[in-house]
Amino acid sequence: MHLSANETTMPRLHLIGTVGLLLVVTLAMAVFYSWRNEREQRTAFARIEQVITQQQHERLTTEMQSAVSYLEFQRRRTEDVMRRSIVEQVDAAMQIAQAIYDREAPHRPPAQVQKLITEALRPARFFEGRGYFFIDDMQGRFVLLPTAPQYEGRAGIDNRDDTGNYIMRGLINAAYLPQGTGFFRYRWYRPDTPKLMADKLAYVRHFAPYDWLIGTGDYLYEWEALQKREAMQRLRGLRFGASGSVGLIDAEGRSLLSPNNPALEGLLPAQMPELEQRALQKLRDVAQAGGGFVEYEWPRPGAREGEPLGRKTALVTTYAPWGWVLVTSMFNDELHSRLRAETRAHEAGNIQQRVELALMVLGALALGVAGSFGFSRWSRRLFANYHSELQQAQENLRIAAIAFESQEGIFVTDTRGVILRVNRSFTEITGYSAEEAIGQTPALMKSGRHGPDFYAAMQEAITTTGAWSGEIWNRRKSGAIFPEWLTITAVKTEAGEVTHYVSTLTDITQRKAAEEEIRHLAYYDPLTRLPNRRLLLDRLQQALRSCQRMQRQGALMFIDLDNFKLVNDSLGHEQGDLLLQEMGRRLVASVREDDTVARLGGDEFVVVLEGLSAQPWRAAQEAETVAEKMLCALAAPVTLDGHEVRGTCSIGVVLFANDQARTEDLMKHADLAMYQAKESGRNTVRFFDPEMHAAVVQRVALEQDLRTALQEGQLRLFYQPQVDAQGRIVGAEALVRWSHPRRGLVSPSAFIPLAEDTGLILPLGQWVLQTACTQLARWATEPGREQLTLAVNISGRQLRQTDFVAQVLQALQQTGAPAHRLKLELTESLLLDDPEDAITKMSALKAHGVGFSLDDFGTGYSSLAYLRQLPLSQLKIDQSFVHNLVTDPRATAIVRTIVTLADSLGLNVIAEGVETQEQREHLARNGCHTCQGYLYGRPGPVEELMR
Numbered sequence: 001m002h003l004s005a006n007e008t009t010m011p012r013l014h015l016i017g018t019v020g021l022l023l024v025v026t027l028a029m030a031v032f033y034s035w036r037n038e039r040e041q042r043t044a045f046a047r048i049e050q051v052i053t054q055q056q057h058e059r060l061t062t063e064m065q066s067a068v069s070y071l072e073f074q075r076r077r078t079e080d081v082m083r084r085s086i087v088e089q090v091d092a093a094m095q096i097a098q099a100i101y102d103r104e105a106p107h108r109p110p111a112q113v114q115k116l117i118t119e120a121l122r123p124a125r126f127f128e129g130r131g132y133f134f135i136d137d138m139q140g141r142f143v144l145l146p147t148a149p150q151y152e153g154r155a156g157i158d159n160r161d162d163t164g165n166y167i168m169r170g171l172i173n174a175a176y177l178p179q180g181t182g183f184f185r186y187r188w189y190r191p192d193t194p195k196l197m198a199d200k201l202a203y204v205r206h207f208a209p210y211d212w213l214i215g216t217g218d219y220l221y222e223w224e225a226l227q228k229r230e231a232m233q234r235l236r237g238l239r240f241g242a243s244g245s246v247g248l249i250d251a252e253g254r255s256l257l258s259p260n261n262p263a264l265e266g267l268l269p270a271q272m273p274e275l276e277q278r279a280l281q282k283l284r285d286v287a288q289a290g291g292g293f294v295e296y297e298w299p300r301p302g303a304r305e306g307e308p309l310g311r312k313t314a315l316v317t318t319y320a321p322w323g324w325v326l327v328t329s330m331f332n333d334e335l336h337s338r339l340r341a342e343t344r345a346h347e348a349g350n351i352q353q354r355v356e357l358a359l360m361v362l363g364a365l366a367l368g369v370a371g372s373f374g375f376s377r378w379s380r381r382l383f384a385n386y387h388s389e390l391q392q393a394q395e396n397l398r399i400a401a402i403a404f405e406s407q408e409g410i411f412v413t414d415t416r417g418v419i420l421r422v423n424r425s426f427t428e429i430t431g432y433s434a435e436e437a438i439g440q441t442p443a444l445m446k447s448g449r450h451g452p453d454f455y456a457a458m459q460e461a462i463t464t465t466g467a468w469s470g471e472i473w474n475r476r477k478s479g480a481i482f483p484e485w486l487t488i489t490a491v492k493t494e495a496g497e498v499t500h501y502v503s504t505l506t507d508i509t510q511r512k513a514a515e516e517e518i519r520h521l522a523y524y525d526p527l528t529r530l531p532n533r534r535l536l537l538d539r540l541q542q543a544l545r546s547c548q549r550m551q552r553q554g555a556l557m558f559i560d561l562d563n564f565k566l567v568n569d570s571l572g573h574e575q576g577d578l579l580l581q582e583m584g585r586r587l588v589a590s591v592r593e594d595d596t597v598a599r600l601g602g603d604e605f606v607v608v609l610e611g612l613s614a615q616p617w618r619a620a621q622e623a624e625t626v627a628e629k630m631l632c633a634l635a636a637p638v639t640l641d642g643h644e645v646r647g648t649c650s651i652g653v654v655l656f657a658n659d660q661a662r663t664e665d666l667m668k669h670a671d672l673a674m675y676q677a678k679e680s681g682r683n684t685v686r687f688f689d690p691e692m693h694a695a696v697v698q699r700v701a702l703e704q705d706l707r708t709a710l711q712e713g714q715l716r717l718f719y720q721p722q723v724d725a726q727g728r729i730v731g732a733e734a735l736v737r738w739s740h741p742r743r744g745l746v747s748p749s750a751f752i753p754l755a756e757d758t759g760l761i762l763p764l765g766q767w768v769l770q771t772a773c774t775q776l777a778r779w780a781t782e783p784g785r786e787q788l789t790l791a792v793n794i795s796g797r798q799l800r801q802t803d804f805v806a807q808v809l810q811a812l813q814q815t816g817a818p819a820h821r822l823k824l825e826l827t828e829s830l831l832l833d834d835p836e837d838a839i840t841k842m843s844a845l846k847a848h849g850v851g852f853s854l855d856d857f858g859t860g861y862s863s864l865a866y867l868r869q870l871p872l873s874q875l876k877i878d879q880s881f882v883h884n885l886v887t888d889p890r891a892t893a894i895v896r897t898i899v900t901l902a903d904s905l906g907l908n909v910i911a912e913g914v915e916t917q918e919q920r921e922h923l924a925r926n927g928c929h930t931c932q933g934y935l936y937g938r939p940g941p942v943e944e945l946m947r
Ligand SMILES: Nc1nc2c(ncn2[C@@H]2O[C@@H]3COP(=O)(O)O[C@H]4[C@@H](O)[C@H](n5cnc6c(=O)[nH]c(N)nc65)O[C@@H]4COP(=O)(O)O[C@H]3[C@H]2O)c(=O)[nH]1
Pocket: 720, 734, 735, 736, 737, 747, 748, 749, 752, 765, 768, 793, 794, 795, 825, 855, 856, 912, 913, 914, 915, 932, 933, 934, 935, 939
């Protein structure tokens, strides 16, 4: 049967259960108490029975003891009775003899008197015919012997019994006693068995007149038999209780006394009916075993044929003196009637107890049922409340379950952080299925983007506030890292103990993207995707701080497209927008990655340059260069809607060196400069600072002049000698000079950087190389000079040219200069730009015999490993070490190290900037013997070198 529990059936079932249980318990209690009562009653009955039996035994014992006492008494008085009787008889005979003597003696002779006396006593018989008188004289002759008159007159003094006793002499002695009387015991033939003797007691009196003794006697056993009969008679009448009596059995088993069944008396067991025979035998057996209690079946007195037998308890003992078995007995019924009375009384009490128990049980039951109904009603109400609460809880659970499967990823962990449950959204977001996630910890999703401090802070927040929420980067199953908004809440018991942690996570990738988009919109120009004014100001601020920190100059440039309005008006806004985008792209391409290109709106762009040189004029030049580059880039034609448009612009520049400058001022100044540029004819650059502007102008002029110089051959090559340990010129370094028509001889330091910036270094370098090779070829033909080497400075830009190797080889070939006399001087910094390319090119040239000298050695960062890879032939100690050689021990140490290094690498070493003899000696002591410097000669025309 299927029982369904609901709010209706539950209380009902509860009631049925309670009442049923009550019934069962009540019944069990009733049964238990009844059983216990019964057991107690049985115990009580057993005890009563035991007591009664004990009483019965005591009674039988008492009666037995009195019967035995009586028999003993009876047996003991046998002789007394007998003595009294024979004394009486002898006294009577004496009276007769005395009377006869007294009456006849005076008249008759003694013989006649004697005859009268003897004859008078002769017939006398007593004691049932056994008794008679005898007379003997004191000399031992029979005077009267009625039983054997033939012996009268004869002497019997020597007569003896079967034990040897002298009979006559005993009698005479008894009569002689002072009193003249006495008893004498002897043995004499029994009348019933004449051959056997039995104990006899005689009493004699002295009859003085004739010196006779007169006496009589009797057998003792006869008197004992009399006592027995008397005793039996007495016991027969003895009764105790209702059925108690005393029975006797003789030694042969004959029933002597059977008060309840006198018919048995005198019968031997074999003559008795079977039942009695069995009972008697049992009694005899017990007697033979020493006596004791015994039970046996016995007909009830006066019972008719077929009536049930009674059960008797008897105490059996043996009375040894007479050889009798004494039996005191009672019917058990007699005692058991008391037991029955007790039982009846008990039962009456028992019934009452049962009734009381039943009433109590019923009362308890009624109370229990009533209570159950009451309790049921109460519990029904309680259950209804519970049920509605349960429904509410289920509803909450259902809502929770729906909530659990919400859009947010949810996972639940235990206190150790082991994931117990995840929802569908969790799987959708992270890619981990429930099976994969459960049993793992959230470390499964760790992105590695947060350090231990982040997680420690998270744990700290959960411990102190019970929750943490924030952005966190996690890793999906696919390995992709994504941002999520994570909320961790500790679930606590009412006691405040944490049992679980519920974590909700939202994938905020899109939100982040949107935020980024918003941020972008806030900081970037939507059209060109370039930073807007706000971000520009921010970057400018940063640039100011950076320049301050780095001790560098920076530049702010305002760029305005000269013909934008025209394009916009003529080709439309869309084309205008395209032009702006293109201009933006070109501006970005014109600057370094770290620089900022922003659009303020319309056709206004702003560029912030950072990390310019510390010297203002140099920084201005650099800014100018960039500005020129921009002008150039923007000036390139753009095709818009089929029309080719050239986007010239005007650029205003303002330099800044530290954060003292205010951004607004800088913006204003750059704007101003830009307007000046516009006014000065467009497609031009203007500096806000006039000095700067002048420097820039000068630089532009210099550049122009240098171009002219190159074209018009104003450059000249000077030679500075390089000498060996003996002071012999072994070669020279070629150093360029500019013979300016107005400024005179211009130092290479003034125009080489400009030439490098502008790219003029390439034609310049080419010219130097060509000129040097020409000179080298010439020396090769001049006697005494054919061994001279010539060192030529090579700039980075030159080396980076893809056809550099070809240019050098071509110069050698064209001039016919010996390659192994040519030494190209390179600086460490230029080698570091692209070492592999440098090594490749150097190796290619070295293969033709061209040597390489590492210039300014010691100022860079060359490592031994790096030096090994370079196909060098010489290290050139920088002149800064040479200058300090005498004064600074560290300089000496460096020089020594360089010499050792060169030795170990198999390279030559040369010191430059040697000005004094002291320096030279110092160098020589430290192993450097080849020198170059003013001590040997300043750079000058080739003619000077030879002098
Ligand atoms: N104080 C002092 N100075 C001495 C002494 N001996 C030589 N000098 C100077 O030290 C410079 C050595 O040349 P550098 O280190 O290659 O340094 C050169 C080199 O880097 C560069 N340079 C010169 N000519 C050329 C060239 O043809 N091509 C390239 N790319 N650079 C060149 O210009 C730099 C300067 O050249 P210069 O003005 O000629 O300056 C030369 C030279 O006049 C001395 O005893 N004391």
